[in-house]
Amino acid sequence: MQVAGCRLQVEIRLGPPARRNLQPATSHMPAPSLCLFAAEPLDRCSDARADPDWIAARLADPESLLLPLYKGDPLVSGDAPVWLATAARAEFPADAPVVFLGVARGRAHFALDASAAPSPESAPFAGIGRYAPLREAAGFFSDDALAVAGQARWLLDWHRRHRFCAVCGAPTDMADGGAKRRCASCGAEHFPRSDPVAIVLAAHGDACLLGRSPHFPPGFLSALAGFVEAAETPEACAARELKEEAGVTLTDVRYQFSQPWPFPSSLMMGFIATAADRSLTLDRREIEEARWLTRDEIRALLAGERREDARLPPRFTIARRLIERWAESL
Numbered sequence: 001m002q003v004a005g006c007r008l009q010v011e012i013r014l015g016p017p018a019r020r021n022l023q024p025a026t027s028h029m030p031a032p033s034l035c036l037f038a039a040e041p042l043d044r045c046s047d048a049r050a051d052p053d054w055i056a057a058r059l060a061d062p063e064s065l066l067l068p069l070y071k072g073d074p075l076v077s078g079d080a081p082v083w084l085a086t087a088a089r090a091e092f093p094a095d096a097p098v099v100f101l102g103v104a105r106g107r108a109h110f111a112l113d114a115s116a117a118p119s120p121e122s123a124p125f126a127g128i129g130r131y132a133p134l135r136e137a138a139g140f141f142s143d144d145a146l147a148v149a150g151q152a153r154w155l156l157d158w159h160r161r162h163r164f165c166a167v168c169g170a171p172t173d174m175a176d177g178g179a180k181r182r183c184a185s186c187g188a189e190h191f192p193r194s195d196p197v198a199i200v201l202a203a204h205g206d207a208c209l210l211g212r213s214p215h216f217p218p219g220f221l222s223a224l225a226g227f228v229e230a231a232e233t234p235e236a237c238a239a240r241e242l243k244e245e246a247g248v249t250l251t252d253v254r255y256q257f258s259q260p261w262p263f264p265s266s267l268m269m270g271f272i273a274t275a276a277d278r279s280l281t282l283d284r285r286e287i288e289e290a291r292w293l294t295r296d297e298i299r300a301l302l303a304g305e306r307r308e309d310a311r312l313p314p315r316f317t318i319a320r321r322l323i324e325r326w327a328e329s330l
Ligand SMILES: [Zn+2]
Pocket: 165, 166, 167, 168, 169, 170, 183, 184, 185, 186, 187, 188
């Protein structure tokens, strides 16, 4: 297929088809497809990408691939991202940011920010698919495609919002294929931001604690979560959040696994914790409702039981995976 003089590649998959599974991972090394956005299909080539000539050569390589995104939403056709030949850059504004994502099967993958167009419908190549909301694409992309689209959204969003040096205020330039920005004025280097979040499933005996934020839909329950503060460990954050939001004292906090969440830059770190008792004192500004559900109740819900007063988080969310892991444990 020829578009604007360049080869167009549609529905190239980075790896095998969707292979999400609900098998419990081993405790030390969770499967990469454990949670949405958590697969790692690309070699990020951390050393090579620091060489501008290497990046330029990859961009010029006709085998390299380019995913355009409009304000973080990838170009989609069918149920897969549209990977263009890198020559398709000519169809976008010359200053459209391009970031290097990594290499898979010998082919470099790049992402391009198409956000300069007035609308997603008018952005280049919209006619061969659509720029689909990433949250929607999460419902049909393969694990690998979703992880790469999430990485692209994360990076491009960071570059859009960090064009000036936080030290001296001068404009900064992209470096290392987009893995960082550098200030030409003061020499400071700036790296993509990750906002760590501790998400905690507290358990006491045969029950676990689920809660509902005021903005959750009715009946929807999840593990409690909060942002890690300055100079705070995620474990300390987990204990603090449970104390502040639910009045629960944790006696043991155990890390399980993590999930990148590119809306825009959260790194969710999942914990299962032991509570000292089941007494609750809720901070109603943060938690509208919280209650202890027994393992039998949780297992029934995981098996598909419908309850208006208790709806679990969707599959492949880290909260769901924590609940599953606890329910599967003895
Ligand atoms: Zn500076």
